[in-house]
Amino acid sequence: MDPAYDPQKVEARWYSRWEEAGVFRPELNPDGEPFCIVIPPPNVTGSLHMGHALDQTLQDVIIRRKRMQGYAALWLPGTDHAGIATQNVVERELAAEGLTREDLGREAFIEQVWRWKATSGGRITEQIRRMGFSTDWSRERFTMDDGLSHAVRKVFVDLYHEGLIYRGNRIINWCPRCRTALSDIEVEHETIEGRLVTIEYPFTDGDGGIRVATTRPETMLGDTGVAVHPGDERFAGLVGRTVTVPLINRVVPIVADEAVDPEFGTGAVKVTPAHDPLDFDIASRQGLEPIAVIDEVGVITQAGGPYAGLDRFDARREVVADLERGGHLISSEPHTHSVGHCSRCATPIEPYLSLQWFVRVGPLVVPAIEAVRDGTIRFIPDRWEKSYFHWMENLRDWTISRQIWWGHRIPAWYCEACGEVIVSMEEPTGCACGSTTLRQDEDVLDTWFSSGLFPFSTLGWPEDTEDFRRFYPNSVLVTGFDIIYFWVARMIKLGIHLTGEIPFPDVVLHGLVRADDGRKMSKSLGNAIDPLDVVERHGADALRLSLVQAAAQGQDVPFQEEWVDAARRFGNKLWNAVRFATEHLEVGEVPAVGGYPEDPGPEARWILARLAHSVGRIDRMLDEYRFSEAYATAYNFAWSEAFDWYIELTKAPLRDGDAVEARQTLGVVLRDILKMFHPVMPYVTEQLWSHLVGDGFIAAAAWPAPPSLDPPPHFEAFQELVAGVRRLRAEHALAPRHPLELSIVDPEGVVADWWPRQFEALASVTPVIVNDAPAGEHAPIAAGPVHGYVSLAGVVDSEAERSRIDKEIAEARSNLDHAAGKLANEEFVAKAPAAVVAKERARVEQLEDTLAELDRRRAGLG
RNA sequence: GGGCGCUUAGCUCAGUUGGCUAGAGCGCUUCCCUUACAAGGAAGAAGUCGGGGGUUCGAAUCCCUCAGCGCCCACCA
Numbered sequence: 001m002d003p004a005y006d007p008q009k010v011e012a013r014w015y016s017r018w019e020e021a022g023v024f025r026p027e028l029n030p031d032g033e034p035f036c037i038v039i040p041p042p043n044v045t046g047s048l049h050m051g052h053a054l055d056q057t058l059q060d061v062i063i064r065r066k067r068m069q070g071y072a073a074l075w076l077p078g079t080d081h082a083g084i085a086t087q088n089v090v091e092r093e094l095a096a097e098g099l100t101r102e103d104l105g106r107e108a109f110i111e112q113v114w115r116w117k118a119t120s121g122g123r124i125t126e127q128i129r130r131m132g133f134s135t136d137w138s139r140e141r142f143t144m145d146d147g148l149s150h151a152v153r154k155v156f157v158d159l160y161h162e163g164l165i166y167r168g169n170r171i172i173n174w175c176p177r178c179r180t181a182l183s184d185i186e187v188e189h190e191t192i193e194g195r196l197v198t199i200e201y202p203f204t205d206g207d208g209g210i211r212v213a214t215t216r217p218e219t220m221l222g223d224t225g226v227a228v229h230p231g232d233e234r235f236a237g238l239v240g241r242t243v244t245v246p247l248i249n250r251v252v253p254i255v256a257d258e259a260v261d262p263e264f265g266t267g268a269v270k271v272t273p274a275h276d277p278l279d280f281d282i283a284s285r286q287g288l289e290p291i292a293v294i295d296e297v298g299v300i301t302q303a304g305g306p307y308a309g310l311d312r313f314d315a316r317r318e319v320v321a322d323l324e325r326g327g328h329l330i331s332s333e334p335h336t337h338s339v340g341h342c343s344r345c346a347t348p349i350e351p352y353l354s355l356q357w358f359v360r361v362g363p364l365v366v367p368a369i370e371a372v373r374d375g376t377i378r379f380i381p382d383r384w385e386k387s388y389f390h391w392m393e394n395l396r397d398w399t400i401s402r403q404i405w406w407g408h409r410i411p412a413w414y415c416e417a418c419g420e421v422i423v424s425m426e427e428p429t430g431c432a433c434g435s436t437t438l439r440q441d442e443d444v445l446d447t448w449f450s451s452g453l454f455p456f457s458t459l460g461w462p463e464d465t466e467d468f469r470r471f472y473p474n475s476v477l478v479t480g481f482d483i484i485y486f487w488v489a490r491m492i493k494l495g496i497h498l499t500g501e502i503p504f505p506d507v508v509l510h511g512l513v514r515a516d517d518g519r520k521m522s523k524s525l526g527n528a529i530d531p532l533d534v535v536e537r538h539g540a541d542a543l544r545l546s547l548v549q550a551a552a553q554g555q556d557v558p559f560q561e562e563w564v565d566a567a568r569r570f571g572n573k574l575w576n577a578v579r580f581a582t583e584h585l586e587v588g589e590v591p592a593v594g595g596y597p598e599d600p601g602p603e604a605r606w607i608l609a610r611l612a613h614s615v616g617r618i619d620r621m622l623d624e625y626r627f628s629e630a631y632a633t634a635y636n637f638a639w640s641e642a643f644d645w646y647i648e649l650t651k652a653p654l655r656d657g658d659a660v661e662a663r664q665t666l667g668v669v670l671r672d673i674l675k676m677f678h679p680v681m682p683y684v685t686e687q688l689w690s691h692l693v694g695d696g697f698i699a700a701a702a703w704p705a706p707p708s709l710d711p712p713p714h715f716e717a718f719q720e721l722v723a724g725v726r727r728l729r730a731e732h733a734l735a736p737r738h739p740l741e742l743s744i745v746d747p748e749g750v751v752a753d754w755w756p757r758q759f760e761a762l763a764s765v766t767p768v769i770v771n772d773a774p775a776g777e778h779a780p781i782a783a784g785p786v787h788g789y790v791s792l793a794g795v796v797d798s799e800a801e802r803s804r805i806d807k808e809i810a811e812a813r814s815n816l817d818h819a820a821g822k823l824a825n826e827e828f829v830a831k832a833p834a835a836v837v838a839k840e841r842a843r844v845e846q847l848e849d850t851l852a853e854l855d856r857r858r859a860g861l862g
Numbered sequence: 863g864g865g866c867g868c869u870u871a872g873c874u875c876a877g878u879u880g881g882c883u884a885g886a887g888c889g890c891u892u893c894c895c896u897u898a899c900a901a902g903g904a905a906g907a908a909g910u911c912g913g914g915g916g917u918u919c920g921a922a923u924c925c926c927u928c929a930g931c932g933c934c935c936a937c938c939a
Contacts, residue, residue, distance in 0.1 A: 004901075171937085189936075196939090214939060227939095264938045277937045337938080351937080387865065387934070394936085481934090511867095516874085518932085549887080550875075555867085556933090558874060562888050569901045580898030628876070632886070647898075723905085729893090730905040736894060764896095815883060822881095827919035836881050836920090843883085 001582060001691055005575035007539025007568060011683040015129050018686075023699045024134045026072035026471075035071035036471035037063055038455050039135060040479045040487065041143065043082035044117050045089045048127035050513040050521050051480060053531040054557055057544045057680070058510060058627060059478045060133045064679035065622060066475075067134070068703040074471055076458050077135035079124060081117075081144045083407040083447040084178055084344050090116050090406075106405050113406050127532060131540050132682045134699070139467070141458040143450040144408070151457035152408045152450045153425055155498060160412075160423045164360045164497075165400070167412075167421070171277040172399045174352030175342035176298030176312075180403040181356050183446060184396060185485050187340040187349050196335035197320060198266060199328050201226060201243035204251050210235070210243055211330055213265025215337055216275075217323065218316040221248055221304040222293035225271035227282050230256035232267055245270075246328040247319065248305050255286040274353045290353055298350055312350070357401040357410060357443070364493040365392050371492060371502050379507045380625050381554040384481055391485055400446045407444030414439050452490035455503035472499065476506040481554070484509070508625045511556035513547075521559065534564055541681035542568035545631065548680050552628045570635065571684045574677065577643050578688040581670050584654050587694040590667035593702045597664050602712040602755065603653075604665040607646040609711035610637060611669055615704050618676055631680060638673045645719070652761040667692070672704035714750040717786040718758070721751070724781030725763040728790055731804050741791040742767045743774045751786050765790070773853075777860065779804075780853045787853065802858065809854045816847040 002009075022028060026036075037059050042052055059075060067073035090113050091101055101109040128135060141148060159165040173182040197217045202209035210226055223245045228235040239256045252271075259282055260269050273283030273290035283290060293304040300307045300315045307315045323329040340349035369392050371377045372385055379385045401410060413422045417435035422428045430436040450457070455477075459468040473495075479488065488507055495503030512520050515527035522528055534543050538561075545567035550557045597604055614637035621630035646669065653662040671693055678685040678698050689698035721744070729738055742765040744751065759767045767788075773780075774789055779801060781788035792801060819840055822828050829837055 001898095003899080005899090212939080216939080219939095261938060269939050272939090276939070278939070279937090281937090338936080340937095383866070390865070391935070396937095485935090512933095520933095546887095552876060553878085555875090560874060560888080563874080565901085566887050569899095572901050573899065576899035576902085578898085583898075624878080626878080629878095632876070636886085643898090644903085726904055727906090733893075736896075736904070811883095818883080822920080825919055829919080831919050832881070839881085 001575075001579045003576075003579070005568075005572040005684065007541060007571065007684070008536075010687045011130075011132070011535075011540055014683055014686045015132065018134070018697065018699055019137065021697065021700075023067075023697055024075070024136045025138060026074040026136065028067065028700055029070050029072045032070045032072035034074070034470045034475075035063070035066045036074045036076065036474045037476055037478065038076045038458055038474050039078060040477075040483070041078040041080040041141075041451060041454060042124050043085055044079045044121040044124070044142070045082055045086045046124055048124055048131070048531055049523075050529060050531050050559055053131060053543060054510060054513055054547045054551060055478060055480060056128065056131065056133050057547050058508070058551065058625075060131075060544075060682070061548060061622070061627060061679040062476065062478070062625075064134055064682065064699065065703060067699070068675065068678070068701060070702065072470070074139070074467075075133070075135045076139050076141065076471075077125070077128065077133075077137060078141035078143070078454070078458055079121065080447060080451055081142065081407065083402060083404055083444060084180065086113060086117075087404050087406040088178070088344065101405065109405055130532065130535060131544070134682070139458070143447070143454075147460065148450060148453070148457045149408055151453050151462055152445065153411050154462050155453060155494070156411055156445070156449075157423055157425055158498075159359065164363060165357060166360060167355065167357050169353065169355045170358070171275075171280045171351050171353050172356050173340060174296070174350045174354070175345065175347050176296065176350050177345050177347040178342060178404070179296055181352075181354065181399050181401060182342065182349070183399045183448075186343045188343045188346075189338040190341055191336055192339045194335050194337055194339070195332050196265065197323075197332045198330040199246070199270075199323055200330050201245060201252075201270070201328075204242040204244050210238060210254060210268050211266040212268045212270040214270055215335060216272075216316070218300070218307070218312055218319045219272040219275045219293065220245060220270055220319065221300065221307060221315075222272045222274050222291045223250065223252060223270045224273060224283065224291055225252045225286060225288040226254045226268055227257045227260050227271050227286070228254065228268045229260040229262040230258060232260075232262045234262075234267060246326055247322055252288075253286075255282070255288070257282045257286060275351055277351055280353065292353060294350060294352075296352070356399050357412075357441075357445075359398040359400055359449075361395050361398055361493065364497050365395055367496045368392060368489065368493040371496060377492060377502050377505055377507060379509060381509065383554070384484060384507075384509050388484060388489065392489060398446075400449050401441075401443040402446055403443055405444065407447060408450060410441040410443050410445060412441040414441070448486055448490055451487055452494045453498070455491055455495055456499055461499065472503070473501050474504040476508060477504045478508045478510070480512060481509040482512065506625075509554055510551055511554060513557045513559050516558070516560055518558070529559060529561075534561065537561075538564045538568040539571065539683070541571055541684050545570065545677075545680050548627045548631050549635070550628065553626055570639070571681060573639060573643060574673070574681075574684060574688060577638075577647060578670055578674070578692050580647060581666050582691050584659070585663055585667050585692070587691070589663070590671050590693050592671075592693055592695045593705075595664065595668050595671075596707055597661055600665065600709070601661055602715070603646070603649045603758070604661050605709055605712045606715045607642060607649075607665060607669055608706060609709045610641050611672055611704075612706040612708045614641075615672065615676065615706055616708075634673075634676045638677070642669055642673060648762055649758055652757050656757075668706075672706060674698060675701060675704045712750075714748070714786060718751050718755060721781055721786065721788045722759065722763045724788060725759075725765050725790060728779055728781070728804075732800055737764045740765050743770045743778070743789040743791070744768070745770055745773065745787040745789075746785075748785055773856075777801075778857070780857050805854055805858050809851065809858065812847055812851045812854060816844065816851060819844045819847065 063073050063075040173187045175182055194215050196213050196215055198211055198213045200209040200211045212226060226243055238254050242251050242253050244251055259278060271279045271282055271288055273280045273288055274292040291303050293301055294312050295301050298312045300310045302308050342349060413428055415431035415435050416437040418433040420431050455474050456472050459471050461468050491503045515521045517527055519525060542564050546563040600608055614633055617633045618630045650662040650666050653659045674685045674688055686698050744767045756767055759765050777792040778789040779792055822840055
């Protein structure tokens with residue numbers, strides 16, 4: 001073995017071997033209980049970012065452990081076609097050649113996107129491999145695959161026939177740059193400093209007028225009414241009269257509608273049915289006609305009269321200027337309000353009246369809420385359930401049609417002759433009216449429509465496949481909280497409705513990775529760190545461990561490269577621990593499972609008891625998805641107990657040649673440490689497994705199951721004595737091996753009988769068992785029931801020793817006061833649990849003992 | 863306008879049914895190149911757990927309140 005751990009060298013060699021051996025396939029454990037995670041599919045356009053690295057590391061930790069526990073574990077990988085995002089990327093490439101997608105035409109453009117996907121789309125899957133993620137590539141899926149496309153089409157057709165998908169003319173969110181409709185959640189609201197403009201619309205039949213307030217004065221070009229609240233006395237006599245909309249001189253009625261808030265602005269609202277959802281509702285109740293004055297690219301239409309051809313924001317300025325010139329502008333005041341922006345390109349959204357397809361969500365929502373409410377599905381951490389409920393309860397119908405080309409084309413055909421709408425799986429040959437002139441809907445579906453089917457469409461649904469039967473419902477979903485509404489909620493709604501079962505019982509939600517400036521890591525902010533760069537510097541194992549350590553349940557994860565560096569050093573520590581072991585053990589000597597000593601002596605018993613305790617804790621925590629706590633436990637066990645103490649304890653026996661038990665124990669303990677770290681650090685543990693065990697893959701080995709043992713009594717006393725001697729040397733500036741004499745009073749015979757030579761090995765002292773405190777100057781080292789005394793004759797500056805003891809006395813006294821105070825409190829004794837009281841009593845006893853000893857020594861020093 | 867999260871060592875953060883003598887990594891101080899590891903070892907300094915109030919035998923942990931920071935949702939035109 002190399003003396004130093006080289007992540008790059010180690011990580012180059014295992015992935016293809018795992019893959020070739022079929023380790024990542026559930027068939028590895030054919031008789032195991034199924035366990036399945038479906039990956040949140042990254043965009044084909046994308047490259048791996050820190051958020052993926054975190055998300056997928058957590059999934060790999062889960063799946064690798066389950067695999068080791070004998071489950072038929074499947075982690076199904078896939079990618080998402082990401083309609084708008086991907087189309088934008090390819091369009092940008094075309095633009096560089098001076099071309100638009102229209103220049104190519106639909107078919108050629110789509111071919112171009114597929115070509116692009118074939119060459120660039122594989123990058124993300126390569127990166128997933130580099131990270132060591134154990135996905136089953138034989139089952140890889142893409143949302144535009146034949147199978148998944150078939151599922152999408154079937155769902156559309158079925159929901160249409162159930163009346164849950166419909167087509168309608170409504171106000172939707174429109175991005176004038178992407179030139180497509182968007183759903184409500186694809187709109188990001190941003191608080192903007194705008195202006196609230198008050199305009200007076202003169203009465204048609206007399207003097208004066210009615211004042212309306214608006215933040216979007218340009219929309220007045222499309223006004224077809226003015227509305228007031230029916231109960232608003234200020235306007236009581238005005239309802240039914242007409243006003244003339246300035247600039248375009250349209251005569252429109254004043255109507256009364258409940259939707260108007262009398263408190264806002266002037267209490268009267270201009271009604272622009274074609275460009276505002278609220279106005280659209282009012283208009284449909286009041287019989288007002290919509291007039292579209294802004295077109296699909298955000299330019300004023302012919303209906304906008306003299307403003308036709310102007311961009312919407314230029315038109316706003318012109319309209320206000322003209323209103324002012326005409327004396328119609330009453331005021332213009334600063335006004336902060338929130339404005340929707342396209343989540344893909346940040347262009348301000350235009351509410352736009354158009355014919356779109358919608359999913360009627362009402363009937364889907366009810367069971368989806370119920371499943372979470374009754375605990376069939378649980379969110380971890382559960383605080384997200386509340387916002388899930390709130391969001392679901394206020395959902396509006398989902399706009400699913402997109403006016404782009406890259407995606408699942410809507411399976412609807414329109415008869416040119418009679419206008420009949422035909423929705424079907426296969427392209428219809430003709431219409432019932434006899435015509436064969438059919439035209440397919442031009443639109444494609446929202447990308448999230450297909451991702452919403454991912455937990456089952458990837459397993460072969462709607463066919464009744466073996467995978468679907470085995471792995472649906474999935475076992476757990478792991479994803480970021482930012483995607484609950486986009487994805488999680490839709491999988492739940494669609495999953496329950498279409499399959500009759502919940503898609504997964506557990507939803508584990510982690511936070512966002514934040515950069516060291518505390519902000520969300522993102523390309524656009526320029527603070528993103530490429531995980532692959534970090535992997536190059538420190539290795540995938542180190543990055544993975546550092547992310548797991550930092551990912552406290554559901555909290556955001558601050559990324560700091562020092563953590564990765566520390567994780568890499570842990571890898572080095574593991575490396576060298578195994579290297580030490582292999583200097584004493586033969587390959588083949590350490591079995592892949594079991595092999596624990598039958599009736600271990602004290603050292604072995606101690607570390608095995610600690611091992612069993614740690615594995616138990618880790619299991620409990622991982623079962624509860626408390627990744628960072630589980631691996632803090634594993635890390636501390638490995639480093640602070642196994643390496644710092646146990647390896648040191650094996651050195652004397654190994655050297656002295658009576659090492660049967662030490663060899664055996666060292667082997668199984670290190671083997672189990674490798675196993676517990678394998679889910680997080682797959683590469684280095686696999687490499688070290690090959691050196692230590694050399695039998696099969698650790699990736700396919702059984703999860704640790706050490707026997708539960710009682711720890712030997714008073715091991716802590718031994719540790720304290722060793723530490724005490726070391727401290728004494730340090731504080732008196734003595735060399736680490738400066739000879740000292742340690743006398744031990746050990747009435748129960750629990751320490752010194754076991755480890756005389758270990759004191760020599762770990763503390764460089766030779767202990768002498770005595771019955772009473774020795775005479776002469778010595779330093780007391782109290783350790784519970786055992787007392788140690790280090791002779792100070794001629795070696796120690798008694799002044800320094802006095803101050804050391806004074807310090808210890810002060811500390812002991814303060815602790816004693818605190819504990820004694822508790823016990824003096826009758827209510828504490830009466831009400832606290834017996835175990836807590838007993839613990840406190842023992843503590844007081846020990847402290848009194850210690851203090852008496854310290855006092856005696858202090859007096860002895862003069 | 864609603865809802866949520868955060869505030870703990872110099873820095874970044876852990877700390878699930880209240881029992882903590884409050885932890886980790888990095889940084890800092892002292893000593894040590896001891897044949898697994900100097901990417902290391904040993905020892906150490908360092909915190910009124912944001913402020914105030916309350917519940918309790920006992921609060922970093924539960925309740926109220928104030929302050930600062932951050933996030934999500936929302937058709938007040």
